[in-house]
Amino acid sequence: MAKERILVTGAGGIAGVNFVRALRASAQGYYIAGAEYNKYYIELPDLDSRHRSPRHDSKEFVETISGIAKKERVDFIHPQPSSEALVLTAAKKELPAPVFLPGADVMELGQDKLLTQERLTKASVPVAETRTVTTMDGVETSFKELGRPVWVRARHGAGGRFSLLCQKPSEAREWISLWVDRGTPLDEFILQAYLPGRNIAWDSIWKDGKLVTSYCRERIEYPFKHISPSGITGTPSVARTVHDAKVNKASEEAVLAVSQRPHGAFSVDVKEDAEGRPCVTEVDSGKFHTTMPLWGYVGVKHLRLPWWSNLADLYVRLGLGEAPPKDVVRSDLFPAGYYMIRNMDSGVILWREDGWKERVL
Incomplete structure (x- = not known):
C-alpha cells in the first residue's frame, strides 16, 4: 500500500x-x-x-x-x-x-476576540466581562465598571499580544498610547475583568459537527516570562493534564456557539474566576495549539495509549476521509496529573508529582 x-x-x-x-x-x-x-x-x-x-x-x-x-x-x-x-x-x-478546516467565516470569528466574546455571551457561555476602547477618556469608566485590576489585550493575534494587567486607569492609558503612537488602531484594544483562577487550554477535534476527542491542560509557567510585561509569552514551558467536567462542558458549548457544524481542530482558552467558574477567553479554530501534537506524541510514545491518542495522526486520517475510531474517548484523552516541562535547548520532560519522570525529547 x-x-x-x-x-x-x-x-x-x-x-x-x-x-x-x-x-x-x-x-x-x-x-x-x-x-x-x-x-x-x-x-x-x-x-x-x-x-x-x-x-x-x-x-x-x-x-x-x-x-x-x-x-x-x-x-x-x-x-x-x-x-x-x-x-x-x-x-x-x-x-x-x-x-480539514472550518469555513473561513468560523475562522475569522475566532481570530477576533471581541466578536468571539459577543457570540459566546449570546449563547450564555461564561466569559470575562469586556469593554471596548473607543476613547482614552472611556478607560476610566471601564475601570469603574469592571473593577481592578483590568486585563488589557488585543482583539487579534496570539502570544499575549499587547496584554498587560493594569492596576489603575492611567497605567492602561499609557500602555495603550504607547502602541497607538506606533501605529496600532485604538479599537484594536479591549479591556476585560481580571480572572485570577487557573489558566486552561482545551484542545479538540471535531468531524461533521460531532466531537471526536478532547483533553485539557493547565498552563503553569511560560518561557521568558521575566522579560514580558504581562508574563505571557504564548506556549507554556510547564503544563499539566487535568480532568474537569465544568471546563469540558463550557469548552464544548463555546465551540458549538461559534460553529453550527464544527469540523477540524478547535482550541479553547479558559480562565477561571475567583469562584473557580471556567470562563472562555478565546476559541481558536483550524489550528493546533503549539503543544497539541506534542501531547499526542507523548500519548503513543510514552503513555502507551492507543494510536488515536496521537492527535496529529488522528486528524490526518479523519481529513483523508476515515470515520472516527469506534473506541476513541470523547473527553479526557490523556490521564490527569502529567506535567510537560520544556524550555529552549533543554529538551522535554514528562513528570508526575510522585517523582516519576521520563525524557520525551
Missing part, C-alpha cells in the same frame, strides 16, 4: 515541528513535505522534502502552495499557522488536495 503524502505548511514553526514529529510516530509511514516562509526554520522539521513559500498575505501564496502540492502529489494539506489556514480554507476549491 502506497504511503499517504502530506503537505504541512508553516512546518518550521514550533507547532509545525511538533506536528511533523507526531506524524513520524505514526505507523502509517507518511511521506511528509513541508513548506515554510522562513529560510532558517525550514531546516528544523524531519521532512522528506522542503519548500520555501511566500507569506500568507502574498498574492502568490495560494498558487505556490497548490504548486507544491501538485509537484509532491500530496493527498492532504495541513496548514499549521492560523494565518495560513484562514487563507487556504477560503481557497479550498482551488487546492489540488483536501484540507
